Amino acid sequence: MRLRPTVLIAGLVTAASVVAAGALSTAAAAPASPGFAPASAATIRPGVQTRTPAGQCTANFLFTDGTGAVYVGQSAHCASRGESNETNGCTTPSLPLGTRVQVAGASRPGTMVYSSWIAMQRDRERNANACAFNDFALVRLDPADVGRANPTVPVFGGPNALDRDGTVPGERVVTYGNSGLRFGLTSLSPKRGYSLGSYADRWSHDVYTVTPGIPGDSGSGVMDARGAAIGTLSTVSLAPFPASNGVSDLQRQLAYARAHGMPGLTLVPGTVPFKG
Secondary structure, X not given: OOOOOOOOOOOEEOOOOEEOOOOOOOOOOOOOOOXXXXXXXXXXXXXXXXXXXXXXXXXXXXXXXXXXXEEEEEOHHHHEOOOXXXXXXXXXXXXXXXXXXXXXXXXXXXXXXXXXXXXXXXXXXXXXXXXXXXXXXXXXXOHHHHHHEOOOOOOOOOOOEEOOOOOOOOOEEEEEOOOHHHOOXXXXXXXXXXXXXXXXXXXXXXXXXXXXXXXXXXXXXXEEOOOEEEEEEEEEEOOOOOOEEEEEEHXXXXXXXXXXXXXXXXXXXXXXXXXX
């Protein structure tokens, strides 16, 4: 039996305590904005920490929608107002849109402008797979901080594109987490591993990495061996594969976001080629 337990990678790390709550919880990529900083100088990149009043998570990728806005992706459950065992995005309460989010490296707070949990509850979503695994939110950067950002994933480079076909058992994967539990020890942030395959109508993928994702890594972007963005780290599983992580499918999450208030939303590719 697959469990979505109270030790989910929700990774809500607060100043006073560490709380694991909720679930850790493709179309063509957009051209990189000329307003971005060089990768070597950027302070806002995939893998930076994000903090809401609910706790700390890890940013996955950068996105845009053609309006000039730039968004940092994080897990929807990073703004959960539910208990640690409440992981259903169609029923678990969330902090509202407009919530201010601290993004590491930014001079001003960002703003949560989209949450899959809020969208599914508003539209009374009935797809059980979406309710369980559609775990995606967008934080709009303040315009003053766009020039501090770069879409390149640290260490690995990329993403090169958005994955379109899910994963198969044994497929290589990489991810970059930034849990506060590592106390700044960045040598443990990059992780390599392999997929255990897709399930739930490809809404989710199980992966093993060394080291596994831990609380605070919630939302981390996961890429395949080609540098394509597969998804976002969402859960830690107790069974049937102990210490594996559940990864919510990014293509499905972006499609849902575009159909629910974020038209034109696209992944921004890294300015440094993938070298995973």
